[in-house]
Amino acid sequence: MISSTVWIAGIGAVSAAGDNIRSTLDAFASGRRNPIDALPFQSTVACPTFQVSADLPTLPDRFNSSRTLRLAMHAASEALANAGLEGVGPPMRVGVCLGTTVACQLNSVEFYDSYRRGAEPNLDPVRNYLQTNLAAAVAKLLDARGPRMTVVNACSSGTDAIGTAATWIRAGLCDIAIAGGADELHRVPLAGFWSLGVMSAQPCAPFDRDRSGLNLGEGAGIVVLESDAHARARGRKNGFAVAGFGMACDGHHLTAPHPEGRGLHSAIRTALDQAGIAPPQIAFINAHGTATLDNDKAEGKVLGHIFGGDVKFLSTKGYTGHTLGAAGGLEAVFTLLGLHEGWVPPSAGFENPADDIPVSPLHSAAAVSGQFALSTSLAFGGNNAALIIGRHD
Amino acid sequence: MSRAVATSLPPVSVLGIGALTPLGRDIGEIARRVGSPVQYEAEDRRQTVPADRRHGLEARATSEQLPSTPTLAKRLRRADHFVRMAVMAATDAAQQARQTCAGVPSEQIGLIVTSGLGPHCRGFRFLDGLLDCGDTAASPTDFSHSVHGAAAAYITELLELRGPSISTTDFEAGFESGVLLAQCWLAENACQRVLVGAVEELGDVLLHCASRLRNDSEQAVAGEGAVFLMLGPRDMTGTAHLDASAPRLKLENPAVESQFGRSASLSAFALLAALLAPRDIDTAAKSLSIEITHACP
Numbered sequence: 001m002i003s004s005t006v007w008i009a010g011i012g013a014v015s016a017a018g019d020n021i022r023s024t025l026d027a028f029a030s031g032r033r034n035p036i037d038a039l040p041f042q043s044t045v046a047c048p049t050f051q052v053s054a055d056l057p058t059l060p061d062r063f064n065s066s067r068t069l070r071l072a073m074h075a076a077s078e079a080l081a082n083a084g085l086e087g088v089g090p091p092m093r094v095g096v097c098l099g100t101t102v103a104c105q106l107n108s109v110e111f112y113d114s115y116r117r118g119a120e121p122n123l124d125p126v127r128n129y130l131q132t133n134l135a136a137a138v139a140k141l142l143d144a145r146g147p148r149m150t151v152v153n154a155c156s157s158g159t160d161a162i163g164t165a166a167t168w169i170r171a172g173l174c175d176i177a178i179a180g181g182a183d184e185l186h187r188v189p190l191a192g193f194w195s196l197g198v199m200s201a202q203p204c205a206p207f208d209r210d211r212s213g214l215n216l217g218e219g220a221g222i223v224v225l226e227s228d229a230h231a232r233a234r235g236r237k238n239g240f241a242v243a244g245f246g247m248a249c250d251g252h253h254l255t256a257p258h259p260e261g262r263g264l265h266s267a268i269r270t271a272l273d274q275a276g277i278a279p280p281q282i283a284f285i286n287a288h289g290t291a292t293l294d295n296d297k298a299e300g301k302v303l304g305h306i307f308g309g310d311v312k313f314l315s316t317k318g319y320t321g322h323t324l325g326a327a328g329g330l331e332a333v334f335t336l337l338g339l340h341e342g343w344v345p346p347s348a349g350f351e352n353p354a355d356d357i358p359v360s361p362l363h364s365a366a367a368v369s370g371q372f373a374l375s376t377s378l379a380f381g382g383n384n385a386a387l388i389i390g391r392h393d
Numbered sequence: 394m395s396r397a398v399a400t401s402l403p404p405v406s407v408l409g410i411g412a413l414t415p416l417g418r419d420i421g422e423i424a425r426r427v428g429s430p431v432q433y434e435a436e437d438r439r440q441t442v443p444a445d446r447r448h449g450l451e452a453r454a455t456s457e458q459l460p461s462t463p464t465l466a467k468r469l470r471r472a473d474h475f476v477r478m479a480v481m482a483a484t485d486a487a488q489q490a491r492q493t494c495a496g497v498p499s500e501q502i503g504l505i506v507t508s509g510l511g512p513h514c515r516g517f518r519f520l521d522g523l524l525d526c527g528d529t530a531a532s533p534t535d536f537s538h539s540v541h542g543a544a545a546a547y548i549t550e551l552l553e554l555r556g557p558s559i560s561t562t563d564f565e566a567g568f569e570s571g572v573l574l575a576q577c578w579l580a581e582n583a584c585q586r587v588l589v590g591a592v593e594e595l596g597d598v599l600l601h602c603a604s605r606l607r608n609d610s611e612q613a614v615a616g617e618g619a620v621f622l623m624l625g626p627r628d629m630t631g632t633a634h635l636d637a638s639a640p641r642l643k644l645e646n647p648a649v650e651s652q653f654g655r656s657a658s659l660s661a662f663a664l665l666a667a668l669l670a671p672r673d674i675d676t677a678a679k680s681l682s683i684e685i686t687h688a689c690p
Contacts (some may be wrong), residue, residue, distance in 0.1 A: 043528045044527055044528045044529050045529055046527050053642040101540065104511060104541055104562045105511065105513070105516050105539070105541075106510075106513060106516070106599070107516065107520070109520060109523065109524070110520075112517060112520045112524070112598065113524055115479060115598055115601065116521075116524065116688070120605070123602055123605060123606060123620060126599075126602045127606070130564060131674075133562060133563060133564055134565070135563070136563060137566070146589055147570060148563070148570070149561050149563070149570050149574070150562050150563060151559060151561055152511070152540070152541035152542060152560045152561060152562050153542055153545075153558070153559055153560055154541075154542050156566065160559055164559065164574060167577045167578070167581065167583070168573070168577065170577075171402055171576075171577045171580060171581070171638075172401065172402075173402075173573070173577070187528065188520070188523070189531070190528070191528040191531050191536075192531070192533075192536035192537075192539070194528065194534075195530075195531045195532060195533040195536050196533045196536065196537070198617050231683070236502055246539075247557035247558070247559070248500065248555060248556060248557060248558075249504070249545075249546075249549045249550075249554065249555060249556070249557070249558040250461060250555075251499075251552075251553055251554055251555055252550065253545070253546075253548045253550070254537050254546045254550075255537045255555065262555070263555065266500055266555065280453060285669035302445070328644070358621070379542070380537065380540055380542055380545055380546070381540070381542035381543065381545055381549075381558070381560075382549060382550070382558075383542065383545075383558055383559075
């Protein structure tokens with residue numbers, strides 16, 4: 001039962017597709033994507049990645065050691081400005097709920113190598129790690145004193161964080177919530193995904209017949225959520241809102257999705273129920289679409305089953321790469337942009353329909369009209385999330 | 394420090410408790426030992442850790458006895474200590490609550506797993522492979538088990554849970570935030586039950602770091618283990634009612650720390666102590682930003 005509307009008061013995004021909302025839209029309009037073969041760190045893994053070129057903010061003290069945190073603050077600053085909020089300190093009741101994968105682990109290879117060699121390694125990486133828990137650090141930097149949570153649900157973290165923050169607002173725990181996700185490109189997950197055999201040596205091709213795996217990326221996608229009472233007090237009468245959210249687990253396998261997308265199906269149904277709408281009312285879907293064989297097959301089955309063969313959907317990972325904990329945040333922003341702009345870009349990388357997927361994504365930019373759009377996320381551990389964004393005129 | 398939030402969320406009922414702690418796994422045994430002095434030594438580690446790498450006292454939990462059937466043993470064959478601790482505590486909590494969960498659809502049972510450091514030992518094992526074999530030849534099994542959500546994945550698979558599942562990390566108040574989210578889920582009927590827990594493991598690398606980071610005069614005991622609670626709506630009969638939404642000052646509690654060891658999830662162990670040993674509830678409860686009411690032994 002939704003007690004009141006949870007508004008999306010502001011959005012911010014930084015990824016390989018763009019340094020901000022404006023440049024991201026430009027990239028989508030031109031169909032431009034920019035995978036880079038050279039890595040920003042030493043590794044023997046050879047594959048394209050999607051890297052952020054923006055000038056990121058310089059943060060005080062140890063906070064500056066975390067590129068993930070700097071990405072998050074870059075996008076949060078844009079989102080807060082977009083929301084018309086100069087600050088979120090007391091007496092405002094502000095929560096912070098952010099997803100990540102890289103920032104939750106002490107994965108300094110240099111530090112650990114030194115430790116293994118029997119040395120007493122410099123402890124700065126440890127100190128930095130302990131002080132840059134993503135939600136805690138963002139809350140401290142913004143002086144936000146409401147509830148906080150760093151979600152580590154792997155690739156669905158950003159979506160889950162937005163859904164959780166919306167829950168906080170409905171429960172009256174805070175009036176404003178900064179939510180989404182952030183992740184930097186890092187040597188350790190790069191080697192990890194390589195070890196799993198799910199990375200492509202080519203620019204990724206989500207839902208394509210010849211898809212051969214994902215490309216990693218980095219970025220941050222942040223939304224500023226606001227309670228209805230707080231928004232109305234600031235004069236808001238229309239805009240975009242979190243219309244529905246669903247989260248469900250497969251309970252199937254540590255890394256592979258359920259072959260029939262059991263959890264995703266449940267998550268989407270929950271989100272539709274919460275929004276009080278039927279599948280035909282969804283104007284378009286920003287799918288998870290990683291370009292791995294298993295994800296796209298399972299996700300395509302579910303989308304076809306619930307929304308039918310003519311479902312209008314795309315994956316934006318062809319523009320950003322798979323940004324892991326940031327993906328859900330970025331794709332929520334992209335979903336809202338599609339509703340706002342009235343068009344969505346082609347699903348970059350898609351050329352040929354796949355025999356094992358019953359539906360195909362958009363091959364070219366398309367106009368979209370309607371009140372609602374859906375963003376889906378699937379993750380390690382069998383987590384699935386569905387977020388419906390609605391326009392309230 | 395707790396982060397006070399003011400709201401009117403209804404409390405939740407504790408329907409089942411499961412724990413794997415340095416004081417044991419049996420809830421009755423833990424209840425008997427709570428409040429009694431405990432002496433921890435690092436004997437087991439002195440055989441494996443070089444003298445110059447030894448550090449402070451450790452309160453370790455044992456997870457080896459878990460597999461009770463060949464099927465379970467097979468399904469847990471790749472699981473590490475972190476995952477096994479979580480599975481044991483979660484399974485026990487679910488088992489204790491089985492009567493009150495009878496008839497509840499699996500889609501209506503949520504899971505929240507909180508931790509500070511997560512499965513960091515497996516993460517370092519993955520780095521071992523990366524350093525020894527190169528970036529293109531590290532272990533996929535170690536990588537997939539090094540993510541924070543690994544424990545939740547095992548729990549949902551083994552207990553056949555299909556509801557919402559979330560893993561979180563925080564070094565200060567992760568468990569309290571987990572209980573608070575469980576209250577939210579139950580209040581808006583996102584699910585009918587929520588299994589919420591905390592897991593921490595000890596590892597050589599971070600113990601080494603901790604010994605160098607802390608004041609030499611400190612005699613802290615480092616701890617590990619897992620605590621899980623099956624929670625339901627307020628109107629159900631349970632061990633106690635919990636409310637993490639009430640503004641409340643959280644105090645240091647050396648007594649709980651000396652028994653369960655220091656960890657990022659100390660609050661979960663303090664809550665366990667308060668729930669299991671009502672005579673010590675006032676002492677243990679002071680270290681929580683979670684309000685406990687209607688506790689009965």
